[in-house]
Amino acid sequence: MAHSVRRDAPELPDFSLLKRLARDQLIYLLEQLPGRKDLFIEADLMSPLDRIANVITLKQHDVDKLYKVEYKPIVSTSDQLCFLIRPRIKTVKWICDVVNTDKAFGRFRRYKIIFSPQKFYACENLLEEQGIFGDVTTDEWSFYLLPLDDDIISLELPEFFRDNFLEGDQRWVRTAGSALHLLHSVYGPFSKVYGIGRCSKMAYESWREQVEEGEQRARQAEIGNVFLIDRDVDLVTPLCSQVVYEGLVDDIFRIKCGCVEFGPDVTSSDKSIKVMLNSQDKVFNEIRNEHFSQVFGFLSQKARNLQTAYDKRSGMDIKQMKTFVSEELKGLKQEHRLLSLHIGASESMMKKKTKQDFQELLKTEHSLLEGFEIRECISYIEEHINRQVSMVESMRLLCLLSLTENGLLPKDYRSLKAQFLQSYGIDHLLTFSNLKQLGLLVEQQPGETLTVMESRVGKLVNDKTAGKLTDAFSSLSKKSNFRALGRRLNLVPKSDEEYDLRVPRDMAYIFSGAYIPLSCKLIEQVLERDGWTGLEEVTRMLNGHEFAVTAGSNGSDARVKTDSQRIILVMFLGGCTFSEISALRFLGREKGLKFIVVTTAITNSARLLESMLDNHA
């Protein structure tokens, strides 16, 4: 069920240029260490590197052997070692150990560290402290942006979320600013920049600073508008179960750097297969944004079409057969292969997801979003914990409960936490401390019980007076304000109406019609209003830090809706989910816009919560 693209939707810029730039720079850097060398690559840089330069390219530039950084003593015999790493203390420390070991054995080698995307003073400082600053040369590989697909670009910095929002370490903000600067200088100039969140504002400022330092070139803009958003503006959305095909694949199989590994249960053979998931995959491209319940129907239709195409052979003469074989067969076979893979994946997901517990899980989630039957939800979560169903799932539900209810009642908070600790181990005491610090799982303060009370009242009465009551009370708490936001922005459609998932009417379809993601709704509203006017209440509840700046000098002709004006770059600081991307694609189709999503990393509930864990140092 492919959506017909609106005729006037503009073309997306070509992002493969970013890859070329990164590759050329990497080759240049490798050549700075002439001669044969062994290359050590940080584990989480391996997949991104593979998208930029494959092994053959590396070998062409005198790379002898490739190793993954494993924080163990090395076995290389090469006289030249090159390290391609993220600027992390741990990795630099390991390199120091390698070099110092060599020194102790009187072994002479040349070392080069390439930091990607930039080096930090702390790293160089460590080299100095360890006394090897003079023994190594360092460089920066400004590989800020990895295009994962036509409309998705990732910084591949999953630690951004924890570092920035939990640890208060702003080291990556400048990186985000530089990434934006790179996009600006290649595809800009941007004419308007909107944003919300502290980090967004800082990234914006860092970018402006870099623009002012560098020289300006007048060129035809390919991207007109930019929207920056902090992940902590909307923590509810990434914590919801994903039910759109691409999101679901990510939740279950974990898509890594645009690539997924389907196990034997999908491939129905004894081998696992790695598949690239992007718009090049014709089958995937048509189902990625669909609600899961629609996927099977689509796939079987597709299978029938394929069969018809194959069947054409029967009535053919030799000549027709020849053209068929040379022109169509290959495409059909390719499609066939992909189709059977996706059918396999869907079946495997079906098995997991149509089970009773998944339905109940979704029901609970929807109840939480609607603020309905909270007591039952709490018992459900309790049972979840008691039965030791997956730890991350339990934590996810707890967080959703806290976020939607503005915190847990002290009694519930204690009892649920105690059970959680008994179930999954005392070490999660630290995890809870982190969750609390981030506001993901908190206890209602005595003053806030009012909000709970009114939410109860609201549920009973459910009329306008209750709504007003809520608004009056919500000013008391500075937490997630989910209910009030939901009402103001209409995030939760009325549940009594039937939602036809085949013909989605709004972005809520990505959550089975139960919830419109806050992040995407904000983007829609701001673009519609060309700023934040009229959303004052909303921004107040989101702790402010919103901005809308006309960046380009050509402010006057920004009114003109050129193609570039309808291309909007959305940058998520702290990660975004595939569901949000699907929602934005839907919004784009509705409004004749094209969205490009730039994110510090693709995230989902499991990744987000795992980054909060602090058990076992």
Add this chain to the structure above:
Amino acid sequence: MAFITANWNPLGEAFYRKIELYEMGWSLRDGLKECLVAAAPYGGPIALLRQPQRPSSSARPQLEIYSSSGVNMASFPEVVQNQVLEAKVFHSPYGTGVAIVTGASRFTLATNIDDLKLRRLPEVPGLQGAPSCWAVLTQDRQTKVLLANGADLYILDNTSCTPVTPPGLSPQACSIVNMAVSFSYKYLALFTDSGHLWMGSANFKDKLSEVDTKVRTPPKQMVWCRRPKSQQPSVVIMWDRLLLVAGECTDTIQYTLDEESVCVAELDGVRIVGGSRHELLQEVPSACQDIFKIASMAPGALLLEAHKEYEKSSQKADEYLREIKEQSVLGEAVRQCVEAAGYEHEPETQKTLLRAASFGKCFLSNYPPEPFVSMCRDLKVLNSVRDYTVGIPLTHTQYKQMTVQVLIDRLVYRKLYPLAIEICRYLKTPEYQGVSRVLKHWACCKVQQKEEPDESIAHAVSVKLGEAAGISYSEIAARAYECGRTELAIKLLEFEPRSGEQVPLLLKMKRSQLALSKAIESGDTDLVYTVVTYLKNEMNRGDFFMTLRNQPVALSLYRQFCKHQEQDTLKDLFNQDDDHQELGNFYVKASYKEKKLEARLSLLQSAVDEYNKARNEFAAKATEEEMKLLRFQRRLDEEKGEALLGLSLQETLHALLTSNFHKQAEQLYRDFRVPDKRYWWLKLTALAEKDDWEEMEKFAKSKKSPIGYLVCCLYNLYTKPFVEVCVKQHNKYEAKKYVSKVTPEQKVKAHLAIGDLEGAAEAAIERRSEGEISTVLSRCSPTTDRALLERLNRARSTAAKK
């Protein structure tokens, strides 16, 4: 004008001319007598040291610096260095070099005085005292010393001393008394005691000529007088009263000198500095020769003539022009005039030539304008710096070689800021390299004016520099700081837009607090980190922590660092802040890493204490329970040989139940007040895993279940799990036993769970629930008993009717 050739002197094919550059503005009583004089090439300044007649110990001689027109620029007290006999300054590919010969007859040189690396050259065999003459030359990027000791010539390089013989040197010479190396290091001239001048290539391969000067006294000075594309090489030799130009031919030009003078070698001639005059001696460039030589018929000469006639409104102009055009050399004529204008010193002559060129250009359709325009520009610049007040007598050739950049630098060093800016603007030099750079130098100079107050200097600087592109306020501030004006430096730093530039200087000035806030403002964590590291080393711990406390960004950055690097500091940091919650967390984290149980327990105890201080009763209690659990696990491990240590409570219970330690499990369950639901779940799972259906049945039936109240309700709650557990273990038979115990609401589900369609149908029909009947129907397949289907359908319709 008419006598332009009046000062020309022929030598062989070429002419030489001596032009007066300046009348010297200095007032020297005895001219240059008793003075030591040195001058920099490219119209550079002159250094003068007056030798005192009677060396008195009290008055130290002054070293004075003058411009080429004799205007005093600076003076310093002389520094006496006795060991050095003689020094020579030379230019090398690495910069300006200096070579000295010491009293011990050893040579030492440095190729770049800005990066002083002294190189001592090897000893010269048989050399005692100073050599009779020596010179420095650079060949193949290597600097060597050429010296003469009597009749012997040696080349000294880094490692060796090689004797050399110039080809074809007259045999009557017994000693070489003077030598000169050309500006380009290509040619060498030797003067012998027999009065012969030998000229040849500096690599001793060729001889150019040998001239007998008939003067046997050793010359005072000898320098090459050559220009690029010169017609012949020539040398200028100076004696007390005589100046002699010798070339390839046997003739020489002789000038009488009426005062003590000094020769300065230039790229394209020789400057002669005297007490009252400053002159330039050079070979007349061929373009000038062509035009001005008497009766010259060169195109340029004709064009000049044509223009002259044109100005007189004479029709001869046309005749001349026609003649040029007939030979189709008008382009060449214009080119010659433009080029010659560049070589002329007098603005009037320049103008005449340029006007002629411009006149000629009118008759050419596609003559490129660039050479003419740029020559006009260059001359305007040159004339302004040649002005008496500036005193830089640059020739056009030197100017092109030296570049505008260097010229601007020189003007800036002489503090001629307005002129420098004027030139930059006139030449449209990019702001960054031009005006901004000059302004920066101006500002750096301005901040050194001690008498002016900070406020007015800061104001003056900001007004003048304003928004000029590429100005680095931090450099100016650094200069102010060097002069001891910290307050002014801080004021100036306020204008610096780049925090990256502000911070290091603020640190240097020990304004660390300010540096820290600036760094944080910038949002650049590297800067913040730089300051933090600096503070850490500079301050005592308490102050350091206090500083961080007020700066959350810096604090969290430092915490991150400590987490990786210095765990103990992290603890101190929390202690300082009385952050008991974080301290508690710290101890808990430390306890994971601890292998020994006792140490682990004591860490956990510390955590409990901290949590109590933080009034986090929950965490304190949870930690205490963990300790209790650890002790319990250890006891059991010791007694029963189980490996329980480190498991969570749930895992421990599970392990105990599967290993049939029911009593211990009961105890844990009571001690830790495990919720009943959980315990029952645990026990059921464990029993089902073990296939211990007997025990399970017993457990289910046990009346002494810990939940003695509301039996009925609990019964309902727990039997459903029973079924699920059994199904999980594929034990439908066992599961069936419990279906009967399920509450009526859950019966249908339970039957379906164990795959008993008929049972489910019965239950659904009995309950007359439309929804449940539909659920059962949806599970039916074509193979289902038809009668059952019908019954279900019937029941559904009756239920619907209700």
